[in-house]
Amino acid sequence: MDINTMILVLRSLGDGEIKPRIKNLGLIYEINDMELTLEKINEYRENELLLPVSRYSYPACSTCNSTALHIIFECPTCKGRMLTKHDMIVHYECSYIAPADEFKSNYADVLYKCPKCGKQLSKVGIDYGRPGFGFRCEKCKFITQYPVIRVECDNGHTSNIYDLNMVIFEGYKVSDTVNNLAGVYEELVTAAKMLKNYGLKADVLCKVTGASGAVHIIPFMLKDEMNLIIDYIPNPNDAMQWFKIIARSIDLANALSIVVTDKPIDAHILTTFNTSRIRVIYNKDGLRLSELIVQEVLKMVEDQV
Numbered sequence: 011m012d013i014n015t016m017i018l019v020l021r022s023l024g025d026g027e028i029k030p031r032i033k034n035l036g037l038i039y040e041i042n043d044m045e046l047t048l049e050k051i052n053e054y055r056e057n058e059l060l061l062p063v064s065r066y067s068y069p070a071c072s073t074c075n076s077t078a079l080h081i082i083f084e085c086p087t088c089k090g091r092m093l094t095k096h097d098m099i100v101h102y103e104c105s106y107i108a109p110a111d112e113f114k115s116n117y118a119d120v121l122y123k124c125p126k127c128g129k130q131l132s133k134v135g136i137d138y139g140r141p142g143f144g145f146r147c148e149k150c151k152f153i154t155q156y157p158v159i160r161v162e163c164d165n166g167h168t169s170n171i172y173d174l175n176m177v178i179f180e181g182y183k184v185s186d187t188v189n190n191l192a193g194v195y196e197e198l199v200t201a202a203k204m205l206k207n208y209g210l211k212a213d214v215l216c217k218v219t220g221a222s223g224a225v226h227i228i229p230f231m232l233k234d235e236m237n238l239i240i241d242y243i244p245n246p247n248d249a250m251q252w253f254k255i256i257a258r259s260i261d262l263a264n265a266l267s268i269v270v271t272d273k274p275i276d277a278h279i280l281t282t283f284n285t286s287r288i289r290v291i292y293n294k295d296g297l298r299l300s301e302l303i304v305q306e307v308l309k310m311v312e313d314q315v
């Protein structure tokens with residue numbers, strides 16, 4: 011914010027006060043040092059990049075469900091929040107309790123003197139006690155070791171600690187889709203670069219919205235004249251993976267799918283889908299995936315001409 015804007019903002023404040031306020035992000039997910047919001051996580055989950063594996067519960071504001079909470083100490087007598095913390099001394103004879111600093115005497119031979127009754131304190135445990143730390147309310151001067159603990163959310167709602175709600179969030183692991191893609195990502199990028207030399211534009215890891223409104227993450231897609239999708243399934247005999255590819259091919263009705271596999275596919279799985287819309291290429295010669303993709307795409311482009 012530049013200084014001109016700042017001056018306008020300050021002027022708009024009028025008689026209002028600028029108060030310090032504890033703000034934090036509330037709940038976020040973190041991968042290494044990267045922070046992901048709940049919205050991002052939900053998006054990845056919908057795209058089946060993440061799978062929920064566990065559940066965690068957190069206290070949340072009972073008014074707005076915010077998880078960005080901080081603790082407030084209140085004076086039990088006047089509800090004031092301006093508390094200070096001190097090492098305390100109590101004078102047994104007159105029961106006066108106050109911060110140790112207030113008992114310091116001005117005389118070299120006397121360490122402590124009671125500011126209330128004026129008597130000297132000589133023996134700890136006999137004349138006076140050291141109960142430890144306590145809190146003093148700066149409004150009403152009440153001293154306590156147990157301030158009232160309340161909780162405030164980042165939207166400013168205050169509540170008693172046991173009135174908080176509990177909200178549940180899931181923990182996630184990356185899915186097989188991500189692991190499969192991560193393993194061949196470099197190869198897909200290489201294939202896209204090679205095809206560019208032939209004037210063909212390919213996208214790696216792009217998002218496409220289907221007829222149902224669902225968003226699909228496509229590993230490799232050739233857009234221009236034909237909508238060609240390339241998937242890589244190292245183990246082609248897991249029926250679940252085919253189910254996803256078949257569902258996607260119904261949702262993306264004008265796209266053709268090529269599925270590259272490292273193993274031959276079972277004949278009975280082949281019968282479950284329309285082979286004119288989904289073609290399976292078994293990489294039996296162990297070609298690099300990038301070479302195989304370029305070879306297949308160029309063959310198809312030739313066939314079209």
Ligand SMILES: [Zn+2]
Pocket residue numbers: 071072073074075076163164165166167
């Ligand atoms: Zn709230």
Ligand SMILES: [Zn+2]
Pocket residue numbers: 085086087088089090147148149150151152
């Ligand atoms: Zn008070």
Ligand SMILES: [Zn+2]
Pocket residue numbers: 101103104105106124125126127128129
């Ligand atoms: Zn005293």
